[in-house]
Amino acid sequence: xxxxxxxxxxxxxxxxxxxxxWEESGYFDPDKLPGKHRxxxxxxxxxxxxxxxxxxxxxxxxxxxxxxxxxxxxQGFKTLWLPGIDHAGIAAQNVVEKELRKQNIxxxxxxxxxxxxxIWEWKEKYGGLIFDQFKKLGVSPDWSRTRFTLDPGYVKAxxxxxxxxxxxxxxxxxxxxxxxxxxxxTGISDLEIEYREENGKIYHIKYPxxxxxxxxxxxxxxxxxxxxxxxxAVHPSDERYKKLIGKKLILPIQxxxxxxxxxxxxxxxxxxxxxxITPAHDVTDFEISLRHDLPKFRIIDGxxxxxxxAGAFCEGLKTDECRQKIVDKLSELGLLEKVGxxxxxxxxxxxxxxxxxxxxxxxxxxxxxxxxxxxxEAIEKKETVFYPEKWAGIxxxxxxxxxxxxxxxxxxxxxxxxxxxxxxxxxxRKGHEGDxxxxxxxxxSITEPKCEFCDAKFVQSEDVLDTWFSSALWPFATLGWPGxxxxxxxxxxxxxxxxxxxxxxxxxxxxxxSGKEFMEAVPFKTVYIHATILTREGKRxxxxxxxxxxxxxxxEKYGADATRFGLIYQNLGTQDIRFSEExxxxxxxxxxxxxxxxxxxxxxxxxxxxxxxxxxxxxEADKQIHASFExxxxxxxxxxxxxxxxxxxxxxxxFFWHEWADKYIETSKKQAGLETEETLFYVFTNILKLLHxxxxxxxxxxxxxxxxxxxxxxxxxxxxSWLNHDHGI
RNA sequence: GGGCGCAUAGUUUAAUGGCAAAACGUCGCAUUCACAUUGCGAAGAGUCUAAGUUCGAUUCUUAGUGCGCCCACCA
Numbered sequence: 001x002x003x004x005x006x007x008x009x010x011x012x013x014x015x016x017x018x019x020x021x022w023e024e025s026g027y028f029d030p031d032k033l034p035g036k037h038r039x040x041x042x043x044x045x046x047x048x049x050x051x052x053x054x055x056x057x058x059x060x061x062x063x064x065x066x067x068x069x070x071x072x073x074x075q076g077f078k079t080l081w082l083p084g085i086d087h088a089g090i091a092a093q094n095v096v097e098k099e100l101r102k103q104n105i106x107x108x109x110x111x112x113x114x115x116x117x118x119i120w121e122w123k124e125k126y127g128g129l130i131f132d133q134f135k136k137l138g139v140s141p142d143w144s145r146t147r148f149t150l151d152p153g154y155v156k157a158x159x160x161x162x163x164x165x166x167x168x169x170x171x172x173x174x175x176x177x178x179x180x181x182x183x184x185x186t187g188i189s190d191l192e193i194e195y196r197e198e199n200g201k202i203y204h205i206k207y208p209x210x211x212x213x214x215x216x217x218x219x220x221x222x223x224x225x226x227x228x229x230x231x232x233a234v235h236p237s238d239e240r241y242k243k244l245i246g247k248k249l250i251l252p253i254q255x256x257x258x259x260x261x262x263x264x265x266x267x268x269x270x271x272x273x274x275x276x277i278t279p280a281h282d283v284t285d286f287e288i289s290l291r292h293d294l295p296k297f298r299i300i301d302g303x304x305x306x307x308x309x310a311g312a313f314c315e316g317l318k319t320d321e322c323r324q325k326i327v328d329k330l331s332e333l334g335l336l337e338k339v340g341x342x343x344x345x346x347x348x349x350x351x352x353x354x355x356x357x358x359x360x361x362x363x364x365x366x367x368x369x370x371x372x373x374x375x376x377e378a379i380e381k382k383e384t385v386f387y388p389e390k391w392a393g394i395x396x397x398x399x400x401x402x403x404x405x406x407x408x409x410x411x412x413x414x415x416x417x418x419x420x421x422x423x424x425x426x427x428x429r430k431g432h433e434g435d436x437x438x439x440x441x442x443x444x445s446i447t448e449p450k451c452e453f454c455d456a457k458f459v460q461s462e463d464v465l466d467t468w469f470s471s472a473l474w475p476f477a478t479l480g481w482p483g484x485x486x487x488x489x490x491x492x493x494x495x496x497x498x499x500x501x502x503x504x505x506x507x508x509x510x511x512x513x514s515g516k517e518f519m520e521a522v523p524f525k526t527v528y529i530h531a532t533i534l535t536r537e538g539k540r541x542x543x544x545x546x547x548x549x550x551x552x553x554x555x556e557k558y559g560a561d562a563t564r565f566g567l568i569y570q571n572l573g574t575q576d577i578r579f580s581e582e583x584x585x586x587x588x589x590x591x592x593x594x595x596x597x598x599x600x601x602x603x604x605x606x607x608x609x610x611x612x613x614x615x616x617x618x619x620e621a622d623k624q625i626h627a628s629f630e631x632x633x634x635x636x637x638x639x640x641x642x643x644x645x646x647x648x649x650x651x652x653x654x655f656f657w658h659e660w661a662d663k664y665i666e667t668s669k670k671q672a673g674l675e676t677e678e679t680l681f682y683v684f685t686n687i688l689k690l691l692h693x694x695x696x697x698x699x700x701x702x703x704x705x706x707x708x709x710x711x712x713x714x715x716x717x718x719x720x721s722w723l724n725h726d727h728g729i
Numbered sequence: 730g731g732g733c734g735c736a737u738a739g740u741u742u743a744a745u746g747g748c749a750a751a752a753c754g755u756c757g758c759a760u761u762c763a764c765a766u767u768g769c770g771a772a773g774a775g776u777c778u779a780a781g782u783u784c785g786a787u788u789c790u791u792a793g794u795g796c797g798c799c800c801a802c803c804a
Contacts, residue, residue: 005763007763007764008764008766009764009766190801190802193802195802202804218804219804220804221804222804233804266804267803267804270803270804271804272804274804275804276804277804278804282804283802284802284803284804285804344802344803344804345802345803347802390733394732394733394799394800397732398800500799501733501798501799502798502799502800504799505800532798532799534797534798536740536741538735538796538797538798539797540797540798569752570741570742572742572743574734575734575735575742576734576735576797576798578741578742579741580740580741580753582740582741582752582753582754583741583752583753585753585766586752586753586766588766589764589766589767590766591766592764592766593763593764593766593767595763595764595766596763596764596766596767597763597764598763599763599764600763600764601763602763603763604763650743650751650752653752654751661763661764662768665763666768669762
């Protein structure tokens with residue numbers, strides 16, 4: 001029966017074996033937990049990108065959830081932690097495109113269908129790698145319920161959501177200036193833009209007034225866009241220009257009349273206080289043009305070449321060639337007042353390194369006013385509670401100023417819009433002589449629709465939905481919605497979610513309003529915005545800066561428990577963490593200390609069967625350690641409840657090392673008897689339970705060893721009951 | 730540009746309206762005892778600056794300085 005422990009704890013002998021033991025037990029799956037009539041506790045994993053690999057942020061986030069989930073499971077809750085992966089539209093498309101480029105293949109060569117097939121192949125091969133890495137951390141989600149945002153069931157959820165919004169009249173098609181990459185020939189999202197500070201030039205150009213009474217000088221960094229100017233705007237109360245508002249200017253080269261308009265968005269202190277307005281090629285200018293009903297001249301095409309609308313002078317030239325030609329011409333005309341040096345941020349396409357060209361295009365939008373209201377009300381009524389609380393206010397403010405959501409993307413990888421187009425025709429209406437009807441340009445439908453008037457075929461929209469459109473449905477789409485499943489009834493709404501602060505708007509807010517809209521309940525009771533992990537110097541960890549630490553490296557060097565310890569020990573409150581490896585070292589030492597305490601207990605405690613009578617003759621030291629343990633265990637239970645995992649771990653560390661090991665164990669060596677043995681055994685085994693959520697591997701290994709050594713009746717530590725009584729029943 | 734946060738021993742952090750605590754590091758001593766991945770002990774900061782509130786401020790208020798994070802992207 002006796003099982004020996006090595007004098008030092010070696011994580012490599014243990015972690016893989018123990019993880020397998022847990023997985024084989026099935027206890028990560030709440031349906032397989034022993035016991036009945038349990039209250040549920042559910043959490044959704046923030047799905048990592050299909051292309052992602054484990055970083056410190058994932059590690060902190062998922063270890064935090066794991067601590068909570070393991071504690072709840074031990075407290076008797078029917079605990080579900082549902083994992084999944086996000087298809088990550090552009091990121092995945094990029095990775096596969098890059099792969100193909102090595103073989104000199106462009107995605108356009110393959111065509112959409114073949115290319116998407118390639119991504120699926122890639123997904124099958126590499127898409128699960130990040131979960132192997134998660135497993136190394138020792139986290140305990142229910143892998144049997146793993147979801148992917150492009151699973152057939154999930155696709156249905158996305159379509160159902162789209163159609164619901166469409167039927168409510170909240171989805172519309174409109175023209176907007178979006179970020180366009182002339183090299184990739186697609187619209188790209190704000191997230192795929194990289195701003196680089198650059199030293200450029202600012203050109204001051206004179207636009208003559210039609211009445212020849214003078215000029216207005218505008219400042220621009222992109223003189224070529226003047227070919228598409230529709231107006232010059234000034235602030236309505238700008239004294240310099242006040243009396244010119246409403247007058248006309250001659251746009252040089254184009255020789256077109258453009259008005260001087262007044263708009264509040266103009267900063268009178270910047271440049272000359274007069275701004276040239278190019279509606280089709282600048283986001284703010286476009287918005288101004290809507291307010292003033294200005295024409296939109298498309299002067300640059302999708303490849304970054306000047307169009308015929310730009311005029312014969314520059315047609316066919318690339319933008320930079322055109323710029324030079326324009327500058328020369330203005331200079332010749334005496335309209336170039338001056339050229340200054342100017343440092344500004346230039347938008348680059350993250351993937352191709354090309355300068356982003358804002359461009360007018362047709363996109364699909366989701367109206368936000370009603371949905372934002374739903375989220376605001378839920379936050380106001382505290383249906384969802386934020387930690388720290390300030391994020392509720394920050395989110396509310398963001399919701400107040402929210403713009404309609406551009407949900408379409410010109411990508412191939414993702415949820416294709418359930419929208420179908422066909423050539424609208426004007427045809428005589430049957431049975432009504434002389435009556436002409438026009439069929440609709442598009443229809444919204446999951447399968448190909450039939451036109452009520454003509455028999456022309458419909459073609460599905462090539463656009464896909466923004467990745468966040470599908471992630472917004474995560475808390476219920478993963479449980480089977482729009483079906484009425486048992487899981488949905490049992491686990492929705494979830495109890496808790498944690499995320500990094502940068503996706504508060506992109507993800508958390510959208511899940512809240514989606515939950516209210518489709519489930520009539522917020523998707524989670526608590527949102528915990530966790531700390532960000534910085535380098536020891538207080539800088540952001542980033543791959544491109546080479547400042548990141550690889551959690552797998554830490555696990556390899558010190559073990560998973562030590563890595564978890566190092567992360568959580570430094571995570572006090574929601575303050576950002578300047579991560580230092582020292583604490584991981586301390587974690588490794590701590591694991592070893594526990595390991596050796598177990599060895600000590602096994603040499604001292606002869607049997608785990610104690611007669612009832614022994615409790616009567618406790619020594620002062622026995623009583624003290626019992627009392628002290630009682631107190632610390634309550635505190636730790638409370639700390640976990642309020643998500644103060646770092647504080648709880650500090651207390652466990654101090655208690656175990658300094659009170660239990662340094663003091664009680666030393667005393668126990670000097671006092672013999674059954675009472676001592678029982679106290680040693682009782683406190684040790686119970687503290688193992690409290691330690692388990694934080695450092696699961698070493699505690700489970702010790703538990704299994706004690707089990708075989710003493711032959712006492714127990715299963716796995718992961719389902720041992722917390723403090724000998726269950727909360728969740 | 731908007732928002733948010735931080736500032737305490739060499740380092741990373743803790744605490745408190747009334748003697749500033751710990752870990753790591755450093756130094757010394759001990760120990761073949763479950764653990765040298767150990768134990769005991771020592772040195773080491775008066776809490777970024779200025780003003781205010783107060784009997785009293787490291788703590789509260791205001792301003793400044795420094796560092797950092799997030800969002801937006803501006804002619």
